[in-house]
Amino acid sequence: MELSSASEVKNTILPALITWFNDVPQTSLVRSVEVWIECMAKRRGEPASFTFDSAEEITDMGRKYATWAEEFEDIGFQKGSEKGKAEGRAEGRAEGQLSALRGVLTHLLHKRFGDLPEAAVQRIAAATQADLEQWCQRSLDAPGLDAVFHSEAASA
Template sequence: ELSAGSDVLYQVLPALTTWFADAPQASLRRSVQVWINALLARGASERALLVVDSVEEGADMKGKLDTWAEEFEELGFQKGCAQGKAEGVAEGVAQGVAQGKAEGQVIALRGALKSLLRVRFGDIPEPAAQRIDRATQAELEGWIERSIDSPSLPALFGDDAAPA
């Protein structure tokens, strides 16, 4: 009577099934069936979730519960995988959009700087154009600010990388 429901399913019921198969005793079998139903009812609080009609059925229930547990575990795994995949796709899209915006800003800054430099200094020498094409956003922003009052391309870049 003090046994846990899992003890009954995994240890007691298989032993009783074997014993009753060898020595059928109808009144004892019925008493055990009532006891199992009482255990199940107690575990399910006010309403019985499972009612066992025989000791053999109780023993068979272990296999069914194990199968159900495996199926629910697989369903949970599949749901978790699907959710993880959806979250990964959403995160990837968000990162892609952010990266695309940043790259777009750098491209726009390169174009703006080259336009400003052409207006101020005429044709841009190839080494200066290549340096602009490799520049980071921070470098481009600094060069745009300095282009307003820089006397020459070498002065703008702070070295002789872009001859006048």
């Protein structure tokens, strides 16, 4: 039923269930199916109760549930889209912070030591945030550019 169109549910599935339930009365099974249909309706935001006794409700199924499978797919798509947007924003912020840190370090090193060699520029461009933060710290009191990038020289 979840993967069927509303017209298929209304015209084929529900009549077949009603016929079967009339031929083989199983009160607990009927109630379970009714509860299941109600749960699907609630997930769609339609809290109306459902019973097999109501022919009007069965007829109305076509109007209420245009295509259940499509709606459940839309719900999944919306949740995935929201999650993707949130992850994208977080990634963008992180990349922006990393870019800003690279710019600060490059500017600071240029002020202290003059034009930077291409190897230093490339190293900054490829560095992780942890490396950049460490190099910023070292650049404050390093005697030279080598001391900024090499831990042995900085600790000596």
